[in-house]
Amino acid sequence: MDIRVQADPFAPGAVLDGFTAALSGAGAVVSFTGLVRDIDGALDHMEIEHYPGMTEAALRKIASDAMERWPLIDVLILHRHGKLAPQDPIMMVATASPHRNAAFEAADFLMDYLKSRAPFWKNERVGGVDRWVDATAEDEAALSRWGDDAANGGD
Amino acid sequence: MKIDVRYFAWVRERIGVGHESVETDAATPRALIEELRTREARYEAAFQDITALRVAVDQELVDMDDALGTAREVAFFPPMTGG
Numbered sequence: 001m002d003i004r005v006q007a008d009p010f011a012p013g014a015v016l017d018g019f020t021a022a023l024s025g026a027g028a029v030v031s032f033t034g035l036v037r038d039i040d041g042a043l044d045h046m047e048i049e050h051y052p053g054m055t056e057a058a059l060r061k062i063a064s065d066a067m068e069r070w071p072l073i074d075v076l077i078l079h080r081h082g083k084l085a086p087q088d089p090i091m092m093v094a095t096a097s098p099h100r101n102a103a104f105e106a107a108d109f110l111m112d113y114l115k116s117r118a119p120f121w122k123n124e125r126v127g128g129v130d131r132w133v134d135a136t137a138e139d140e141a142a143l144s145r146w147g148d149d150a151a152n153g154g155d
Numbered sequence: 156m157k158i159d160v161r162y163f164a165w166v167r168e169r170i171g172v173g174h175e176s177v178e179t180d181a182a183t184p185r186a187l188i189e190e191l192r193t194r195e196a197r198y199e200a201a202f203q204d205i206t207a208l209r210v211a212v213d214q215e216l217v218d219m220d221d222a223l224g225t226a227r228e229v230a231f232f233p234p235m236t237g238g
Contacts, residue, residue: 034238049164051230054214079237091238111238117216119230120237121164132165135234 001067001075003059005050007082012092019076019094026073028100030107032093038086044125048081048090051119055079062113066095069109070102077110079120109146115139156180158223160187162201163232166208169201184210184229185219202231209234 002019012033020029036046063075072095079091091114095106115135122133161174181187188205191198202208210219211230223229 051161051163051211051214051232054211054230057214058216115238116235118237119163119211119232119235121233122236123164132233133236135236140234 001060001063002077003056003063004076004078005052005055005059006078006080008080010078010080010089010092012089015076015078015092016094019074019096023073023096025098026096027098028103029094029096030100030103031095032107032111034090034092036084036086036088036090039124039126042126043086044128045086046084046088046090047123047125047130048084049121049123050079050081054119055081058118059114062110062117065113066106066109070095070097070106072097072102072106075106075110077114079114079118081120112139112142112146116143156225158187158226159228160191161228161230163230165233166201166231170197181223183220183223184212184217184231187223187229188219188231207233 016031059077059079063077066072066075074096076094084090093107093110095103097103116139123130124133156179158177158179159174160177162170162172167173179187179190181190185205188202192202205219208231210217212221212223212226213228
């Protein structure tokens, strides 16, 4: 399990190569990279706040839950904080398993939980004005398809 | 008891500090919020809609009505937007 929370930029290809090189017994690797989405060319930058300490613990829990649920060989979660430019990679997940289905499903699961259960908050500066990105009902609803502690942390 | 209370994102901005030490006998996060709301307008501004908030006790997500017990750190923040 490789959990990284960092302000520094990263190269998704290099991270994926490192993850893959360390595996043994894997037949499938799935990775997902999230980018800072521009808003009609108007996004100046994004700033991501997080909760040091809790962030790392929450990511470890999400990764452990995935490893309990699927026959995974390894999991990687990397998430940036601080100031990011449009199209910068924000985060990535990678999963490795003997067969592809588990790797795909686990990557999907990691993304759903990262959206709503890891203490990050996105702030976008658009046309010189800062605004907090709202959580969406869709993100919250996405957790229910995994059928477990979707209610945790809700109120 | 003395609790380190932390605020993030727009909750932090409305209250004006990232964390502070609070002397309280509140039994739950909800009770702590009600207590803080009576202190100053900036708390009222941050806490006017409790359903818009999430809470972590000692860095774990909990519900507003869970017991604070011997909590050392309580954090209030809006729903998270990671990924």
